């Protein structure tokens with residue numbers, strides 16, 4: 001096991017992460033921070049290797065083992081566990097493995113690719129009355145034996161709401177047969193049910209733990225009470241399910257006296273990043289985003305240097321989670337539907353975030369949202385959308401050309417770094433012109449359209465030579481809008497990654 005010790009300081013809400021080898025951080029220096037975070041790698045050197053985070057508060061308290069990502073087609077548990085690993089605690093110890101089954105998560109499949117029988121289903125690999133024999137299950141069981149946790153919590157998702165479909169365990173807590181567990185689960189369910197409007201989506205308590213699961217093995221083999229917390233992948237965006245996981249785990253930790261960060265903590269003070277210049281990026285995945293648009297956008301932005309990316313929804317934005325981030329990204333889809341999902345208070349929160357120094361990146365639908373000519377748009381850019389009647393002008397490749405500043409800022413590392421003109425994917429993005437609003441700064445054009453699409457009656461000659469990518473300061477913050485889709489064009493992902501340092505420019 002290789003340990004990387006991390007000392008954390010919290011200044012003005014900013015994360016300062018001092019990262020180094022254990023020998024470089026004295027125990028005194030680490031404990032002076034109030035919380036000590038260590039990261040080590042399970043199954044190190046194997047294709048299944050995955051990080052484990054140990055958060056130790058200064059004050060004594062219970063030890064909780066939290067696992068996410070046992071099943072690769074249940075991304076909410078993995079995402080929630082990663083977010084909880086960034087929380088502060090006032091007491092006790094959290095041992096967190098956010099991505100237990102990395103190979104299955106990568107394949108987006110329940111089972112580990114290439115493994116047959118119980119070995120393939122990681123949550124059936126923990127025998128009652130014995131130990132797991134191989135693979136990552138042995139490393140997870142070692143955590144139980146080494147840390148001797150007071151509880152084991154395993155985060156999962158079902159395919160449907162158990163309340164209305166008994167074939168699924170979605171939206172339930174499956175707990176060990178123990179009065180304490182029953183009482184705690186009831187409390188947790190009350191907390192999450194208070195946020196759920198549809199009666200058929202409320203949570204149930206289930207007492208039968210499945211044989212082979214880590215939760216059951218912890219209880220039956222080691223006498224450690226346990227819970228499997230299941231959200232439901234049907235209907236809601238990832239950020240919504242993760243929010244439920246966060247609230248349930250928060251309620252649990254709070255009740256046990258660990259004094260955790262608030263349940264709205266998506267990217268908290270102990271987040272572990274690749275450097276001290278961490279860029280914290282939120283990708284909107286709420287209503288109006290295109291199918292898989294947020295997931296794809298996140299995977300592209302995660303390839304940027306020093307970047308931590310989390311998905312957030314309308315609920316998150318309305319309660320102020322953007323304060324935890326440097327940049328908000330609105331991907332493609334429908335700008336008006338995203339605005340509707342945000343609601344007036346969500347839109348106000350975004351405008352205030354940028355005015356106060358945040359960065360806004362909008363692509364296609366997200367670019368419409370940044371304009372100033374709709375009653376629902378955010379008005380971050382002095383840009384109005386023209387020829388709105390023919391917004392369905394087409395989906396396909398279109399020729400564009402750099403401006404000098406655009407090329408300097410966005411082209412490095414892309415396939416278009418040497419060419420003045422290049423081809424980019426376009427899908428009914430906005431055609432901008434200056435709106436001339438005196439209270440807004442003039443935008444700067446980084447890329448111009450040179451070609452055009454003229455489907456569905458769109459007249460020729462409107463699109464060429466209009467701005468394709470623009471940027472401007474807004475208050476203390478910055479906004480950039482892409483009408484076309486670099487994230488859908490091979491070789492051009494770098495354009496989005498390169499936009500991030502400029503968007504976070506208030507930090508310099």
Ligand SMILES: [Zn+2]
Nearest residue numbers: 071074156157
């Ligand atoms: Zn599962």
